[in-house]
Amino acid sequence: MLELTVFSLLNGLVYGLLLFMLSAGLTLIFSMMGVLNFAHAGLYMLGAYFAYSISTKVGFWPGLVVAPVLVGVVGALIERYGLRNVHRYGHVAELIFTFGIAFLIEETVQLVWGKQTMDYHGPAMLDFPLFALWGIEFPAYKAFMLAISIGIFIALLVVLTRTRVGLIIQAAISHPNQVAMLGHNVPLVFTGVFGFGSALAGLAGVIAGPELGTSPGMASVLGSIVFVVIVVGGLGSLWGAFLASLLIGMLQTFAVAVDYSLNDLFAAIGIPPDKTGALSDLYSATLAQIGPILPYLLMVVILIFRPTGLLGKREV
Amino acid sequence: MLNRRQFTRLAAALAAGLVALPTLAADPVRVAFIDPLSGPFASVGTYGLHQFQFTAEEINKAGGVLGGRKLEVIGFDNKVSPKESLIQLKRVIGDGIQFIVQGNSSGVAHALIDAVTKQDERNPDHRVLYLNYSAVDPALTNEDCSYWHFRFDANADMKMNALTDVIATNKNMKRIYIIGQDYSFGKAVAAAAVRDLASKRPDIQIVGNELHPIGKVKDFSPYIAKIKAAGAQAVITGNWGADMLNLAKAAQDAGLEIPFYTYYAAGNGITKAIGTGGIGKVRLVSEGTMNPPLTKAWSDEMKRFKAKYPDEDWTQPRVSNTLHMLALAINKAGSTEPAKVAAALEGMHYTALWGDKVTMRASDHQLQMPVRIQVQTNKGIEFDLDNSGLGLLNEETVSAENASTPTTCKMKRP
Numbered sequence: 001m002l003e004l005t006v007f008s009l010l011n012g013l014v015y016g017l018l019l020f021m022l023s024a025g026l027t028l029i030f031s032m033m034g035v036l037n038f039a040h041a042g043l044y045m046l047g048a049y050f051a052y053s054i055s056t057k058v059g060f061w062p063g064l065v066v067a068p069v070l071v072g073v074v075g076a077l078i079e080r081y082g083l084r085n086v087h088r089y090g091h092v093a094e095l096i097f098t099f100g101i102a103f104l105i106e107e108t109v110q111l112v113w114g115k116q117t118m119d120y121h122g123p124a125m126l127d128f129p130l131f132a133l134w135g136i137e138f139p140a141y142k143a144f145m146l147a148i149s150i151g152i153f154i155a156l157l158v159v160l161t162r163t164r165v166g167l168i169i170q171a172a173i174s175h176p177n178q179v180a181m182l183g184h185n186v187p188l189v190f191t192g193v194f195g196f197g198s199a200l201a202g203l204a205g206v207i208a209g210p211e212l213g214t215s216p217g218m219a220s221v222l223g224s225i226v227f228v229v230i231v232v233g234g235l236g237s238l239w240g241a242f243l244a245s246l247l248i249g250m251l252q253t254f255a256v257a258v259d260y261s262l263n264d265l266f267a268a269i270g271i272p273p274d275k276t277g278a279l280s281d282l283y284s285a286t287l288a289q290i291g292p293i294l295p296y297l298l299m300v301v302i303l304i305f306r307p308t309g310l311l312g313k314r315e316v
Numbered sequence: 317m318l319n320r321r322q323f324t325r326l327a328a329a330l331a332a333g334l335v336a337l338p339t340l341a342a343d344p345v346r347v348a349f350i351d352p353l354s355g356p357f358a359s360v361g362t363y364g365l366h367q368f369q370f371t372a373e374e375i376n377k378a379g380g381v382l383g384g385r386k387l388e389v390i391g392f393d394n395k396v397s398p399k400e401s402l403i404q405l406k407r408v409i410g411d412g413i414q415f416i417v418q419g420n421s422s423g424v425a426h427a428l429i430d431a432v433t434k435q436d437e438r439n440p441d442h443r444v445l446y447l448n449y450s451a452v453d454p455a456l457t458n459e460d461c462s463y464w465h466f467r468f469d470a471n472a473d474m475k476m477n478a479l480t481d482v483i484a485t486n487k488n489m490k491r492i493y494i495i496g497q498d499y500s501f502g503k504a505v506a507a508a509a510v511r512d513l514a515s516k517r518p519d520i521q522i523v524g525n526e527l528h529p530i531g532k533v534k535d536f537s538p539y540i541a542k543i544k545a546a547g548a549q550a551v552i553t554g555n556w557g558a559d560m561l562n563l564a565k566a567a568q569d570a571g572l573e574i575p576f577y578t579y580y581a582a583g584n585g586i587t588k589a590i591g592t593g594g595i596g597k598v599r600l601v602s603e604g605t606m607n608p609p610l611t612k613a614w615s616d617e618m619k620r621f622k623a624k625y626p627d628e629d630w631t632q633p634r635v636s637n638t639l640h641m642l643a644l645a646i647n648k649a650g651s652t653e654p655a656k657v658a659a660a661l662e663g664m665h666y667t668a669l670w671g672d673k674v675t676m677r678a679s680d681h682q683l684q685m686p687v688r689i690q691v692q693t694n695k696g697i698e699f700d701l702d703n704s705g706l707g708l709l710n711e712e713t714v715s716a717e718n719a720s721t722p723t724t725c726k727m728k729r730p
Contacts, residue, residue, distance in 0.1 A: 007541035015535065115358040117558065117585065129571055136544045137571035142537075212534035213558065217355050221534060256528075256538040289498060292529050 003134040008253045014142050016249020017149035021204035022222060023229040023241040024156060025197030031236030032173050032193050034091060035083065038098040041223030042105035043198045047071045047205025048214045049113055052120035060123040068203040075198020079191045102219070110216045118214040145207050152200065153242060160238065169193060173236070228299045234312020243310055248295045255291030344388040345381055345652055347372070347415045347642070348408040350401055350428070353393035356531040357557040359584050360420055363628050364450075365391045367635040368417065370621050375639060381646045387639065389417075396420060396531065398427035405431055409442055414654050417638060419450025419469070420557070421530075422501040426453070426460065433462040436654065437730070443654040449638045452579075453500045454508070454721075457682040461725035464654070466661055466681045468638040472501065472554065472579075473721045475601040476508035478687045478714045479552070479577050482599065484516040491523045493548035495539060497530035497559055505554035505579070523548050531558060536566035549574055556580035564590045564598075573597065583631035587692065588702035595706070598692040603685055604633025605670055605710045606699040614670040618699055629701045637674060637683070641666050655730060674716065680725035687719040688712065 026040045050070050054063035078101060086097045122141040129137030160166040172179045172189050180186045205218075212218065229248055233240030262283040266272070302309060349368055352361035372387040380386045392408065394401040401424045408416055418428055425448055436443040446465045448456065452472045456465065483489055494509050496502030506525055513520050523546040528539065540563075543551060551574065555563050560581050567576075568590065576598045581590065590598055606629075609615035614633075621630050641664060642657070648664075649656035662678040674685040690708035697707035 001545070004541055004545040008538055011535070011537045011541070110354070115354050115362065117359060117561070119585065119588075132571065134544070135571075136541055137569070139569040142569075213562065215356065215358070215558075217358075218534075221532070253538045257542055259526075289527060289529075292532055 003136065004257050006133060007136055007138075008257050009250070010138060010142075012250035012253035013246070014145055014249075015253060016246040017146060017153075018204055018208050019222070019226065019229050019249055020242050020245035021149050021152055022201055022226045023233070023245055024152070024238060025200035026226055027230045027233070027236055027238060027241045029194055029197045030230065032169065033083075033087075033190055035094045035098065036227075037194075037197075038095070038223075039078070039101035039105060040197070040201050041219040041226060042102045043071050043075055044201040044205040044208075044222065045109060045216070045219040046074065046105060047202030048120065048209030048218065049109055049118070049205075050202070051206040051209060052113075052118045052214050055120060064203075064206055067206045068199040071202025071205070072195045072199030075201075076191050076195030078198075079194035083194070084187065084190075102223075106216055106219060113216075115216055118209075120209045120214040122210040141211065145211065148203070148207055152203070156238065225295060228295045230309075231299050232295075232302050232309055234309025236313070237309065237311040240309055240311030248298070251294050251298065252291055255294055256288050258287040261286045344386040345415070345646065346411075346413045347387060347389045347417055347639070348392055348404075348411075348413045349389050350392045350394050350404050350408070350416055350418045350424075351420045352396045353391055355395050356559075357396050357420055360557040361391075361393075363584060364419060364632060364635065365389065366625055366628060367621070367630060367632055368639060370624060371636050371639040374617065374620075375643050381643045382650070382652070387643060389639075394418075394424060396424060398424050401427055402431055405435075405444075409435060409444060412442075414443065414652055415445050415447060415642065415657075417447045417449055419448060419632070421499070422451040422453030422456065422504070423499045425451035425456055426500060429456060429460060429462050429465045432464050436464045440655075440730075445654040445658055447638050447642060449634050450632065451501070453504045455500070455504070457680040458724045461680050461723070461727060463658060463681070463727055463729055466658075466676060466683075468641070468683045469634045470601075470603055470685060470687050470719060471682060471721070472504045473508050474687055474719050475579060476505065476512050477721065478689055478712075478719060479599070479601050480509065480512035480516050481714070482689050482712060483513070483520075483550070483552075483577060489517070489520060489549055491521050491547055491549045492552060493524040493526070493543045493546055493550070494522060494552045495524070495526045495528065495543070495563070496554045497556075498527035499530050502527055502530070502554055505552070509552050528559075533559065534562060536563045537570060539563070540566045540570045540572050544570065544572055550577060551575070552577045553581075554579045557584065561586045561589055564594075568593055575599065577601075582690075582692070582708055583629045583701045585702055587700075587706050587708075588704040590692065590706075591704070592694065592706070594692045595694060596691060599711070600690050600692075600708060602633075602688055602690060602708075604636075604668070604672075605688055605690070606630070606633075606701075607690075607697050607707055607709045609698065610670045614668075615698070617669055622699075627703070629699070631701070633668070633670065637666065637668050637685075640669075641676065672716075677723075679727060680723035681727075682723065684716045684720050686716050687714045689714075 022044055026037060029035060029037050047067050051063035051067035054066055086093045126141045126144050128140050130140040130143050131138055168184055168189060172186055176186050229244045230241055233244030349365050351364055352358055368389040372389045376386045392404040394404050418424060428446055432444055432446045448465060448467045450469045452469055454471045454473045457467055457471060494506050496505050510522060564586055573593060578600050581598050582600050618630050645657045645660040646652055648660040661676050664676045666674050668674055672686050674683055677684050688710050689712040691711045692706055693709045694706050696709050700707040
């Protein structure tokens with residue numbers, strides 16, 4: 001049991017921190033511009049594809065740096081020449097705009113790279129088991145993913161709370177007009193934040209691509225779960241996103257390890273299991289089987305009992 | 317010279333002639349391929365389509381059907397969704413296509429068999445014939461059988477029967493883990509494994525019987541940790557497509573080096589992902605054979621396929637049987653009318669390109685054929701997979717008689 005717990009913990013940590021890299025950009029963009037960016041997961045996918053193309057030419061490491069920058073530029077362009085023009089028509093228009101961009105990215109990726117899964121893999125130098133516990137190996141690449149995401153989290157915190165840029169960003173979130181009065185270029189800050197958020201999503205794609213597969217479906221797989229993360233964490237809260245990412249990562253990983261069903265619960269409190277009734281399928285489904293819906297269940301519960309999310313300040 | 321009116325008339329006549337032309341005898345016999353061409357199972361579907369189109373070309377080169385009409389296979393993307401499949405089926409029927417082939421996902425197959433049967437019973441003038449080349453839920457040729465459905469792949473029970481025969485010979489095998497996709501096929505595989513192992517080797521303990529969401533799991537590490545923690549000595553899985561690829565990848569990452577008994581762990585990048593770690597460990601049950609190819613005709617055909625699609629492999633030899641038998645049945649019936657073709661297919665004998673003698677059993681429309689156990693290796697491989705130097709070597713052949721399983725089908729004939 002212990003070995004399962006330790007490895008579920010490690011796997012949950014890797015997955016949770018990956019979710020954080022995606023949701024950090026999303027929640028920053030939302031808190032600053034009030035835009036729910038549906039194209040965010042698409043940018044994550046772009047990151048993986050860019051890095052794949054670069055890796056076939058010059059290897060993995062240049063891709064790790066160049067691909068997020070490219071995605072950041074794409075994001076900045078989307079903001080500067082798309083979103084900014086749509087902005088004056090209100091939030092609904094912005095929402096629909098990003099929705100359209102999401103489709104556009106997915107279709108473009110299929111046009112350029114095709115519908116197949118790309119053969120994108122991590123660098124050979126990380127292709128070894130870092131350590132083995134109870135005969136199960138932990139790949140070095142996963143440790144590398146962990147390190148990158150923790151590094152990003154710390155860097156984000158430092159930039160936002162300890163630097164001048166961070167100060168301006170925080171001010172622009174709550175008092176955009178006043179910041180503009182003080183002579184700061186608020187639209188430029190917006191473009192920068194959008195670009196930076198996109199680059200973060202791109203970086204997540206770069207490191208997740210080899211592990212989770214680089215295919216046109218990769219955006220939709222994480223797209224919805226990322227929204228769950230920022231709603232649970234509280235829209236606009238970086239710490240909230242961090243907590244919620246880990247929570248959901250652990251939730252999904254640990255659910256897999258648990259084979260108990262409602263019938264087992266009934267048995268434990270002395271009710272005979274229902275094997276024939278209309279709901280018997282529901283009662284006999286194990287936690288491992290319903291694992292994928294748990295985050296959505298959590299989101300519904302959070303929305304009912306704490307509409308601001310775990311650490312958020314405003315209602316969804 | 318023509319005046320303006322004459323010119324218009326001439327043009328109209330020419331145009332009418334052009335429009336009328338395609339309805340002549342050269343009209344191709346169209347076959348609708350309803351399978352995933354996008355999403356997590358896109359590669360399985362796309363490669364399958366290529367194998368069908370390639371086989372159609374081979375048949376056309378040899379003269380086509382009905383004295384010169386060509387076979388044309390057209391892809392319809394169903395995204396492995398039963399709902400999308402039914403929409404595509406409507407399109408197919410609307411287009412006047414009389415044959416559909418489908419293989420990926422028994423969930424889709426259940427939806428299609430139902431819709432096709434209703435269509436054919438209610439609209440005798442617009443019938444379609446459903447040729448299933450790969451959906452292997454046994455129910456499709458048992459309790460849910462239909463006169464309008466023919467299956468060209470061995471069903472999950474036949475395959476598990478062969479797999480468990482091999483497992484049963486290993487006296488040291490005591491603990492087995494079953495993992496599969498959470499839908500009709502995954503459940504059928506698990507049920508067959510439990511049943512067959514209980515009768516052949518009651519001493520083997522099933523230490524895990526797990527179903528995971530189909531096409532949703534990207535990282536199988538938690539499942540691998542669970543398999544390891546259960547102390548399994550071997551894994552049985554029916555996973556296919558991305559679910560098999562990711563399972564194999566996670567097993568490699570975690571250093572889980574125990575035998576895998578599988579239905580579909582080859583090609584589509586899977587062989588490459590398993591790599592040399594799978595030599596002698598990964599086994600697969602299938603109908604055809606790549607190494608040795610057995611006949612020159614089959615070897616040549618695989619070479620021509622490889623020349624046309626260098627990055628792909630002929631992973632589903634049953635595709636060849638499906639289309640060749642359809643062509644034979646059309647010729648035998650002298651028509652493309654589905655009812656006549658179905659009658660011609662019933663009980664049909666055919667010799668596969670690799671020499672196997674197969675028969676379409678009339679009582680349930682399940683093709684009776686030899687089943688093979690193949691092992692992943694790098695020795696004696698003439699046709700490798702994923703250009704990896706690794707491939708499948710035939711280890712054991714179960715004859716058609718021994719592979720056969722009884723049916724409970726009560727066929728309703730028109």
